[in-house]
Amino acid sequence: MGRRVAVTGQGIVSPLGNDPDSFFANLMAGRSGVGRLRADFVDRLDCKIAAQVEFDPQAHFAKRELASLDRVSQFALVAARQAVAAAGLDLAQLDRSRVGVTMGTGMGGANSIDDNYARVYRDQATRLPPFVVLMAMNGAAASQIAMAYALAGPNLTYSTACSSSAVAIGEAMRLIRHGYADTMLAGGAEALLTYGTIRAWEALRTLAKEDPADPSASCKPFAADRSGLVLGEGAAVFVLEAWDQAVARGANILAELVGYGSGNDGSHITQPTVAGQAAAMRRALADADLAAEAIGYINAHGTGTLLNDKTETAAIKAVFGERAHRLPVSSTKSMHGHLMGAAAAVEFVACIKALGEQAVPPTQHLVQADPDCDLDYVSGRGRSGVPLHAVMSNSFAFGGTSAVLIAARPATAS
Template identity: 50%
Template structure:
């Protein structure tokens, strides 16, 4: 059986960087941070905490009568998914039964309807109410966002939800890639969303001692991946989506092809629940290269997972050096989490969208605020300023997670 080539025909994103995939990329390229002091919508505040919080109104895409079905995570998901559908030219296919039946949704989220869960606990244990809101289960379940996307797009093919912490959406994209390549669907809308900026969730992350303290004078600079001064991650919320499609389907529709998804590699450290392992990460990157039929020297840019933690950045730098070498041998590497924070289940998809745009624009977003790179890492982290007018033919996006899950995605320029 011949394998289908898989191409990308639509992008969507919403994060603290802004609304829309293009806005997110232009702000990342300019080094404009979406990180600021966290402000919660009730009396339970966390003074002095920073986050990459979406503080602008979301687009009005859901009827008021349907809103009780939606946790914030599903609203972010549909905002991103609807943009990707529109760009792909698939926004209105109500009368095309064959197309709808051959289309699916693969979606990732780490914590699902976290805000609905917390609201229910407050209602019961703080407010003393006897009941929670009627649609709490529908809004809370991890597959709610995927289901809402599928219903609104009319997609009747396979709908899968992946929940593997910080690799959730990268895993969703990678498995969707395999699903199309092996002929199980013509197209899959893939991505992820996360909305976990609640008092309880942020407090739990704080208890793990991995959150970066606020830079009081410049909160936007609080996340510093690959820096000698790095001291933790900054949580964020986001939704991001890509429309994946078989090449034959995209060409038959006359769709604009943005890039080709060429390889996916996955692995598990099988070592520690929170401490990353460079060897495990390297296995995922090597698997992606083999899957794409590429050599390490073919990759011009890596969007790193690096979240700004001491152990995490060290392991990733070591794994990149194991696979790609050091100095000028290695590709350019940057972490955009310095700007949009760590969006957990949405991170892989958001960073994949930015990687696609870097390839298309031949411009690399910087690792912002990297005034003092860790001298232990012999890699070019595109510190402080973007690099434009590059000659990139293929790029990789890395995602690594608590639990030891690793995923690497490779895109390349589309050549018919």
């Protein structure tokens, strides 16, 4: 079975606030971080909405540091700093060869790639700044975190599209559980709101149509009138520790990371399967050694696409049976958008806060449910005073990789 894993710190940069408390308060109040895209190229796009973060790079980094940090690494570093501070982790006191980093990202340094393609192809530049490769590479964020804290343990970047950061968190848990590291900074970061990337997403025809009355309400998971996902950006990072280390240093344990299940549909690049999604949920439950009845809340993948939401609903019913109808399931993507490689990490913050506050965040913009989506989606506003012992976070990706995480209250788990 291996060692138990404690969650002792978390940090976030998101379209709904740049700290876990603000983020969760905004979720509970049903506020939306979706709006008109603030970008000088917005008029040339068909899709003019996104979930952007309010972020001033110069408030966090010196000019010289910014010259070699893509926006995605900036988000990752700020989230990591918050997590380390919140965990009260004195890294100087730890053997840093036993401290590692796992991050998930879909497109890594998308801004650096886009900017420099523009220089080369549009502006006919014949040379580029020397940092482009180092800013654009997918592993940059994880490396920057390791460099910031001189962390010499395992350093891995996972790229499985929308499930990337669930994989990163789950694999970090395994590294600790099986003794390859004692402490991991694990999460995900994404910053892909560039002209070229949004154009590519438009071609995929999965982006939500803008709600003409209220652009912030454009993402409508599980609703009959849902039309797709809204792209978002941000990052979230967790401090995970071997349980005994966390207890020994008197850490404030937010939750126990008890289960992780993953797998691939093995069938289609975009179309999810009930069998694949259900298998990942069952694997996570088995990994956690929990019965399905122990789960009190599911943070759904809930993208707001036609296919995902009904497939996920069917998969939840396949795993949870009749009880599925009494189990709160919400898609917080309705408010913070789809952060792709950072989505699972940001949603795991919602799960850890839900456990801590015994409160369930809502699905917003769900007025009339699709007949195929007939679960309790916590429509409208969050619910407080919900006894939660364990919660599940679902992530299902283009490319077919599903990843499911389960966290439990430390009091229940110990």
